[in-house]
Amino acid sequence: NSKITGKSFVDLAVNSVPVLEQLDLSDCSKISDARLKLILEKCGSRLKVLQLSDTNISGVNFLNISVELPYLVELQLFGCRRITDTGIVAILNKLGKNLKILHLGSANISGENFDDIWWEYTSLEDLALHYCHELSIEGLTLILERFGGNLRSFSMYAADITEDMFYEECAHFCPMLSNIAIIED
DSSP: OTTOOSHHHHHHHHHHOSOOSEEEOTTOTTOOHHHHHHHHHHHOTTOSEEEOTTOOOOOTTGGGOOSOOTTOOEEEEETOTTOBHHHHHHHHHHHOTTOSEEEEESOBOOSTTGGGOOSOOOSOOEEEEESOTTOOHHHHHHHHHHHGGGOOEEEEESOSOOHHHHHHHTGGGOTTOOEEEEEOO
């Protein structure tokens, strides 16, 4: 699995898998933004689920992807340590318009650039922010202002934000929330 670079997958996919609905590249450490761009442009236009956990993507150049992903409802980005605020904003501006599930972990995000996201995410129902140690209460507030309206499930592990802080500052942005898991550092 870790030997996939994207080019070999694209060569295979163009001829044998022209339309994908699910793509799991988790643990493919050789997958970079450039390789993912090739894959998505060749066979990603009908993707519903994209799993990129533990890859080498940063997301910074995602706006350069020429294909739209209007069917994408689930995006898994656990263990993507190169993702920063700039990267996640670019990813969401390009790929996230119809997301229902967004799981992000071990990313270097504070959340404080989420006001740069173009869309209102009324379809997002499940948000996980695990081990995002740079996440601030101000950033979480911006995230939930943007994503919280239809959110039903929220989990946050090992951030410097307490459950009390969440309820005092952020919970009112999530009127539909029924499943909450906050595990403090």
